[in-house]
Amino acid sequence: MILQLTSCKETNWDENFREKEKSPFGTYIVYNEADKLFKNQEIVYLKENLYDFLIDKNNIDKNKLSNYICIKSNTNKLTDDGVSYLLGFVYSGNTAFLALNYFSDELREQLAFKTNNLDKDVYGVENLKELKGEFHLENESFDNQTFTFDRNIRRNYVVSYNEKTTIVLGTTKIDGEKIPNFIKIYHGFGEIYIHTNPIVFTNYYLLKDKENYVENVFSYLPENTVYWDPQIKKSNYADSSDDDNKSIFKFFLQHKTLTWFLFVSFGGVLLFMLFNARRKQRAIPIINPLDNTTVAFTQTISSLYLKEDDHKNLADKKIAYFLEKVRTKYLLNTNNLNKEFIQHLAAKSGNKIENTNYLINTIITLHKRSECSKEELLVLHKMIETFFNKQAHGTTK
Known part of the structure; x- marks a missing residue:
């Protein structure tokens, strides 16, 4: 026990993307330096699920446009209802920035784009360490600068998209060919930015002089209020894809008053069946007049x-x-x-x-x-x- 307590802790190389994690692949730095990345902009850190936040109309000022930012491996806490509300939020003129390894089918179908991850079966710290990458931002303002990344860069890219509503903003080099990995999709009166390599926004690369790439990527976002989503909580209202979460009984058991209502109702039904078990004369049916249907x-x-x-x-x-x-x-x-x-x-x-x-x-x-x-x-x-x-x-x- 003494050796365990006094020994140095091993570095955690897991890709956790957690805002409170100071490990290499947490997002502590970008989360806490957001006020410097988005100067003179109000930053709101969401403490509830995005769906729960958006359905409360008091949270959003319709007279002000805003940016939604999510940097994660996936958005498994965002249900299909949450995706619909997010797209409605963007459609009304707001902006969303999603940096993910995996995009939900609902999101890809709604925005008409497809992605492919050639390294989706690569796991383990040592195997991921071998994955390197070379990124480019397709903008003359960045002087065609090349950004090289030395580990955990999956060959994850955009395969297809709607050319009428999409602009390619950045590419990754795979087998000598530049392929989109950062795109902008116009949706209604707003736009959604899609980035397929969230790993570049983690502590590891921000401490390795790659903050210039992150600043350039975020420079595309308009100067509006920023809603930063750490994706820490599941929705209290939206149905999950799991069968257990769809159970009406689970919803009742989550609330003490509804749980007691359920028990009392079952008790009442049992008592009713017990005292009405004896045979009774069949009731004379009442013929009601035709209803207006x-x-x-x-x-x-x-x-x-x-x-x-x-x-x-x-x-x-x-x-x-x-x-x-x-x-x-x-x-x-x-x-x-x-x-x-x-x-x-x-x-x-x-x-x-x-x-x-x-x-x-x-x-x-x-x-x-x-x-x-x-x-x-x-x-x-x-x-x-x-x-x-x-x-x-x-x-x-």
């Missing part, structure tokens, strides 16, 4: 649309509903949605001309498209609701 029918039809993910069809119906209401309520001809129409509509509805112009342009754009994403449908719905709510408030006043 219009609402239920509407809910069923809407559920079918949602289940089929036919967002384009829903968007077209939403647009048709909006135009019909404009025709009947404001007596305007909707055949030609030009500048004169927008001015008349804004004047009659009491909405601002710029908000009305933005709504009509969005309707024209979605109507011409052959497809529509879930986020675009939600944005259209909120814009139409806001448009008519403005008129309703104006009338009340």
